[in-house]
Amino acid sequence: xxxxxxxxxxxxxxxxxxxxxxxxxxxxxxxxxxxxxxxxxxxxxxxxxxxxxxxxxxxxxxxxxxxxxxxxxxxxxxxxxxxxxxxxxxxxxxxxxxxxxxxxxxxxxxxxxxxxxxxxxxxxxxxxxxxxxxxxxxxxxxxxxxxxxxxxxxxxxxxxxxxxxxxxxxxxxxxxxxxxxxxxxxxxxxxxxxxxxxxxxxxxxxxxxxxxxxxxxxxxxxxxxxxxxxxxxxxxxxxxxxxxxxxxxxxxxxxxxxxxxxxxxxxxxxxxxxxxxxxxxxxxxxxxxxxxxxxxxxxxxxxxxxxxxxxxxxxxxxxxxxxxxxxxxxxxxxxxxxxxxxxxxxxxxxxxxxxxxxxxxxxxxxxxxxxxxxxxxxxxxxxxxxxx
Amino acid sequence: xxxxxxxxxxxxxxxxxxxxxxxxxxxxxxxxxxxxxxxxxxxxxxxxxxxxxxxxxxxxxxxxxxxxxxxxxxxxxxxxxxxxxxxxxxxxxxxxxxxxxxxxxxxxxxxxxxxxxxxxxxxxxxxxxxxxxxxxxxxxxxxxxxxxxxxxxxxxxxxxxxxxxxxxxxxxxxxxxxxxxxxxxxxxxxxxxxxxxxxxxxxxxxxxxxxxxxxxxxxxxxxxxxxxxxxxxxxxxxxxxxxxxxxxxxxxxxxxxxxxxxxxxxxxxxxxxxxxxxxxxxxxxxxxxxxxxxxxxxxxxxxxxxxxxxxxxxxxxxxxxxxxxxxxxxxxxxxxxxxxxxxxxxxxxxxxxxxxxxxxxxxxxxxxxxxxxxxxxxxxxxxxxxxx
Numbered sequence: 022x023x024x025x026x027x028x029x030x031x032x033x034x035x036x037x038x039x040x041x042x043x044x045x046x047x048x049x050x051x052x053x054x055x056x057x058x059x060x061x062x063x064x065x066x067x068x069x070x071x072x073x074x075x076x077x078x079x080x081x082x083x084x085x086x087x088x089x090x091x092x093x094x095x096x097x098x099x100x101x102x103x104x105x106x107x108x109x110x111x112x113x114x115x116x117x118x119x120x121x122x123x124x125x126x127x128x129x130x131x132x133x134x135x136x137x138x139x140x141x142x143x144x145x146x147x148x149x150x151x152x153x154x155x156x157x158x159x160x161x162x163x164x165x166x167x168x169x170x171x172x173x174x175x176x177x178x179x180x181x182x183x184x185x186x187x188x189x190x191x192x193x194x195x196x197x198x199x200x201x202x203x204x205x206x207x208x209x210x211x212x213x214x215x216x217x218x219x220x221x222x223x224x225x226x227x228x229x230x231x232x233x234x235x236x237x238x239x240x241x242x243x244x245x246x247x248x249x250x251x252x253x254x255x256x257x258x259x260x261x262x263x264x265x266x267x268x269x270x271x272x273x274x275x276x277x278x279x280x281x282x283x284x285x286x287x288x289x290x291x292x293x294x295x296x297x298x299x300x301x302x303x304x305x306x307x308x309x310x311x312x313x314x315x316x317x318x319x320x321x322x323x324x325x326x327x328x329x330x331x332x333x334x335x336x337x338x339x340x341x342x343x344x345x346x347x348x349x350x351x352x353x354x355x356x357x358x359x360x361x362x363x364x365x366x367x368x369x370x371x372x373x374x375x376x377x378x379x380x381x382x383x384x385x386x387x388x389x390x391x392x393x394x395x396x397x398x399x400x401x402x403x404x405x406x407x408x409x
Numbered sequence: 410x411x412x413x414x415x416x417x418x419x420x421x422x423x424x425x426x427x428x429x430x431x432x433x434x435x436x437x438x439x440x441x442x443x444x445x446x447x448x449x450x451x452x453x454x455x456x457x458x459x460x461x462x463x464x465x466x467x468x469x470x471x472x473x474x475x476x477x478x479x480x481x482x483x484x485x486x487x488x489x490x491x492x493x494x495x496x497x498x499x500x501x502x503x504x505x506x507x508x509x510x511x512x513x514x515x516x517x518x519x520x521x522x523x524x525x526x527x528x529x530x531x532x533x534x535x536x537x538x539x540x541x542x543x544x545x546x547x548x549x550x551x552x553x554x555x556x557x558x559x560x561x562x563x564x565x566x567x568x569x570x571x572x573x574x575x576x577x578x579x580x581x582x583x584x585x586x587x588x589x590x591x592x593x594x595x596x597x598x599x600x601x602x603x604x605x606x607x608x609x610x611x612x613x614x615x616x617x618x619x620x621x622x623x624x625x626x627x628x629x630x631x632x633x634x635x636x637x638x639x640x641x642x643x644x645x646x647x648x649x650x651x652x653x654x655x656x657x658x659x660x661x662x663x664x665x666x667x668x669x670x671x672x673x674x675x676x677x678x679x680x681x682x683x684x685x686x687x688x689x690x691x692x693x694x695x696x697x698x699x700x701x702x703x704x705x706x707x708x709x710x711x712x713x714x715x716x717x718x719x720x721x722x723x724x725x726x727x728x729x730x731x732x733x734x735x736x737x738x739x740x741x742x743x744x745x746x747x748x749x750x751x752x753x754x755x756x757x758x759x760x761x762x763x764x765x766x767x768x769x770x771x772x773x774x775x776x777x778x779x780x781x782x783x784x785x786x787x788x789x790x791x792x793x794x795x796x797x
Contacts, residue, residue: 042542067650076464080545082537083492086655086786095668097650098787099498100490104471110487114502121509149470154430157468262455262485267474280483398474399486 029058035234035354046235048091062093066124071107071131072358104150109361109392109401130237131358168220173275180328186213196348203354232354236363259292259404281318292404296320300385305393346378361392417446423622423742434623436479450481454512459495459519460746492538497749497780497789518625519746556608559698561663568716574601584736591742620742624751647680647792669706680792684708688773693781734766749780
């Protein structure tokens with residue numbers, strides 16, 4: 022399978038970005054990515070734009086052409102929407118556009134703006150990532166869906182709130198040096214355990230914040246990069262995508278995420294690697310329990326072993342497999358439609374040594390970015406590798 | 410360029426479908442398409458699902474997994490959104506999935522449900538296809554945007570309301586035998602000219618209705634079709650995609666649609682045909698003027714010649730290039746997220762002889778489906794050809 026070269030990347034800070042419009046945010050990330058790649062707007066053949074609730078947040082559908090215009094082009098575009106995995110799927114479809122030989126240069130990324138909707142509006146928007154007919158109308162909230170998964174996990178494999186607290190503490194600590202992170206603040210296990218309960222067993226520090234932000238990647242073929250003398254040291258060598266039932270009630274188990282497993286198997290096979298080859302990982306930790314489910318779905322830990330990984334120090338920045346060195350969704354923030362691209366950017370920066378936490382993984386050559394939609398009814402996995 | 414075999418297709422009737430949910434509509438279209446292809450849900454590798462305002466109409470984001478489940482699978486999926494071109498872009502990205510060799514069997518289609526939003530809600534939803542910041546907030550409605558394009562066209566090339574009326578009369582007449590059409594009712598030029606004005610120069614009969622409905626296509630590779638003995642007589646031999654500025658104010662001319670021109674050039678080049686080879690066409694006539702803009706963008710008529718084509722009888726069912734034999738968006742209806750797939754289905758059925766208007770084009774071997782988003786800030790063109 023041909024690889025796709027990551028020629029450039031850019032992102033805005035994540036946080037409550039006030040009155041900055043979605044198009045302004047994507048322009049910032051996208052133009053940075055083009056500059057990083059050494060390319061011009063006219064070089065862009067296609068745009069793959071992830072966004073989840075812009076139809077509500079900015080009364081704006083048809084955001085593909087707006088994203089393209091933000092880059093300074095009228096190249097063909099589309100919005101790709103898979104809830105919290107929107108950008109992950111956008112990256113996947115963009116990788117395909119390059120690998121198929123149909124496009125030379127594509128921009129993949131995304132943007133979300135939710136703070137302008139207020140807390141109730143954002144909560145209402147986020148609920149649309151779950152099944153409205155069979156879950157939301159029955160009274161479940163999105164945090165409650167993950168709380169059910171946490172309870173199912175505890176019952177199947179053991180673990181407790183304190184295990185989850187260690188994940189939050191780790192990701193907050195990782196974000197301390199990341200000036201693009203939404204939450205740059207150290208917390209303790211006691212802070213996490215003492216925080217208000219959101220949906221038992223999940224408390225406030227088990228949940229990621231509601232963030233605004235944008236991220237963009239420039240992908241191209243090895244041939245194009247060579248012909249145009251682009252400086253690039255990282256490539257996407259594997260891309261996988263998995264699915265599952267939308268509603269939790271239809272799943273065999275709430276303690277496992279087969280969509281992640283399927284996506285990982287596909288991505289590993291393409292890259293001809295296995296979980297043991299992975300040096301550094303960004304996973305979708307919208308809630309602390311989601312990090313556990315992801316690590317096990319990715320095959321980095323056996324089922325039942327992921328829950329204690331942070332507590333045992335195996336996923337901290339000095340651990341055997343550092344997880345979410347960017348701070349993860351938990352502390353870096355989670356502008357839904359941008360997250361999947363920001364994860365790929367973080368892994369690339371870690372591999373090429375430009376990430377503020379790159380010194381923690383000086384020998385890393387293989388990284389994985391994992392993005393999940395809703396309660397993991399969608400998942401994407403991308404393998405990135407250092408190239409010569 | 411490898412072609413993608415159209416192995417099966419299905420659609421619901423278009424119209425005001427009352428309480429039928431989006432997932433129910435797509436299940437109907439999608440399962441018909443799978444049955445038509447002689448394939449099972451487990452054969453589906455990926456789903457590309459077009460939808461525009463389900464986030465508003467059914468409070469449902471993340472519709473990819475719901476669409477997949479409607480087909481009886483948890484295959485990876487995504488929602489593709491490009492306003493009224495959502496399904497056209499979904500088909501394009503699905504064609505790429507097959508041509509790249511990454512997937513054997515993909516389902517591409519879409520669904521829209523808008524009548525349950527009420528007229529005001531649907532109008533509000535449709536406005537999201539235009540630029541909220543620079544157009545909608547300035548007070549323009551979506552019909553008014555097309556009215557501006559009609560005025561600009563008249564000024565640049567001539568033409569009048571009566572020319573447009575002939576387009577409406579033609580498409581209504583075409584739909585008379587199509588029992589899936591929203592409006593099966595003959596109208597006269599006098600009816601059209603005497604109808605209430607919507608946005609001058611456009612009247613009620615210049616606009617398509619607000620429709621609910623779904624359409625689905627099963628695409629596969631020639632190799633897979635041969636290996637599995639699939640009966641298929643039509644292939645997608647060209648796929649093109651164009652873009653333009655979102656807001657009308659940023660365009661050099663409102664009387665031309667370069668997104669359509671670019672998409673057509675790309676699709677023709679892939680299929681190694683030119684406009685003269687095209688036997689039958691479905692174009693995006695959300696308003697009568699849009700049919701004119703499409704025909705000229707497609708190169709089927711010179712600039713300025715498209716406006717009189719219906720009046721001269723050149724695009725009627727006994728004309729030199731029959732246009733919108735299905736009734737078009739005007740009379741067949743326009744469930745936004747389904748339209749692009751329904752157009753491809755119509756062309757395929759015309760070429761293979763199963764369409765109620767197939768007798769009007771008995772010798773047709775090459776057809777074109779043209780789908781546009783918003784005020785043609787996005788456009789896709791697909792060339793379909795009869796295969797042996």
